[in-house]
Amino acid sequence: MSILAVGSIAFDTIKTPYGEVSDIVGGSLTYFALAASFFTDVNLVAVVGEDFGDEQMALFRGRCIDLQGLARVSGKTFRWGGAYSHNLNSRETLFTELNVFEGFRPDLPESYRKADLVFLGNMHPLLQQSVLDQVKHKRLVGMDSMNLWIETTPNELRDVLGRVDVMKIDDSEARDLAGVYNLRKAAGAIQALGPQTLIATRGSHGAMLFTRSDIFSAPAYPLEDERDPTGAGDCFAGGLFGYLAQCKTLDDAEFRRAMIFGSVMGSFCVEDYGTARIERLTLDEIHARYRALKQMTDFDDLTA
């Protein structure tokens, strides 16, 4: 079982009230792949520039991440800078330099064209479409998106939505996409556009799962020390889809477990800058936090 995952790899500069890091390896696909690789093999499709060397590549090595689909082209790697407010609950983008990502045209290695699970990271809907066009066989397709595409490429986004099974998106963006504030109604409106399943993430408030037959409320792990929220949503997606990729059946019970693994991976991500916490994470820690979330949400039935 494996995931084909497409998205951005970047150099990030991050300022928080607690400190600052410059030019660390980030980008949504980096977080997604690291998180998913705890559960399944990840075939990675992305582009980097000449400034992305062995030192950076080392981040992906020794993990279940295949780099055949990582194109290294002339030019500079995508760069992004962001600054967080006092309590880490709002973020200002300081700069975005697309660089080589601007010319990114995903070209899948032949061995990637049969995929169990395809994850379309947050990028232009036409790029997401082109990836789907190249995959001959897939069991499940998941996607992410953001306000930029909801606002600037609504028709292209709708075309992608018609071809995917699971959309994972921030709750505020789900509301914007659906054009309705109530999250249950928004989920219904998005499901009507194609995806059987909507997953709306709510930051430190957890996440909601809406399938055709199920609604599930996943808790967030209440951290005592939050350092840097960058990549938390991507780690959530990595844990979620990574777990799903290795499931024999994809029923509501498995989706619920996947939501918890998503929440677990997102929570770890926030504990340190960039990918640092995920890099030193162990499977034992992941399982311990899964159990902690079970313990923290369990209550008796009325009949108990």
Add this chain to the structure above:
Amino acid sequence: MSILAVGSIAFDTIKTPYGEVSDIVGGSLTYFALAASFFTDVNLVAVVGEDFGDEQMALFRGRCIDLQGLARVSGKTFRWGGAYSHNLNSRETLFTELNVFEGFRPDLPESYRKADLVFLGNMHPLLQQSVLDQVKHKRLVGMDSMNLWIETTPNELRDVLGRVDVMKIDDSEARDLAGVYNLRKAAGAIQALGPQTLIATRGSHGAMLFTRSDIFSAPAYPLEDERDPTGAGDCFAGGLFGYLAQCKTLDDAEFRRAMIFGSVMGSFCVEDYGTARIERLTLDEIHARYRALKQMTDFDDLTA
């Protein structure tokens, strides 16, 4: 088992994007008492004016609510008006006329002075203190408060905190009271002031319970139609403390169930204007929604 509950009864004028109601019976104690009376007997201590007649009293009749402690004095009843924003997620106070509530000095009937559970509604900490001074025996004391008292009467509020077991408060107010943003740390700081237990409500995101030995994340019921959030936090408190009042033991498992009943009662409150939904609510509906929340949050252990 019974609750002694002190707080405000008011005439509310409420404007939402969906409509408007004028001079309906509201006030935090009204919501609390109606919600709690599904679970236990409520001894109510409050003041109303001459304009609060039989028509208004009827709201409390035929329920497990004792009105001996309801003083009717010359003057007008407390009046409050509020207007909600587009998506009901922010509120502007239009007017506050304290009227007879300004001179409110709780005077407990003799039969109220032995109470299983005392609930101090959101009001001036000196009034909360005077209630505690009058109670000879109590098993558990709960309280609510708000930013007004955190800011204007911090010392008096600390004195009350030193005498209560459970504080129920909005998460943002918990952060303000503790002077720290992280909710786990805020809970620890508030516990250090006296209450063994902090319950932080998070509106449509649920609520968190922090005891000395337990952390519990309670979900909110995802409503499809929200009409009026007025009183939802008070109904949460009513369900929570009403359930606790009739518990034989007060262990973490019972507190968890109580949190769910709180969430259930808060969710119903939002379904119609003012107290309308709570007035026509049945115990069967309460139990059905408890089960729905159980169903909506359950997931397998790793070993399952």
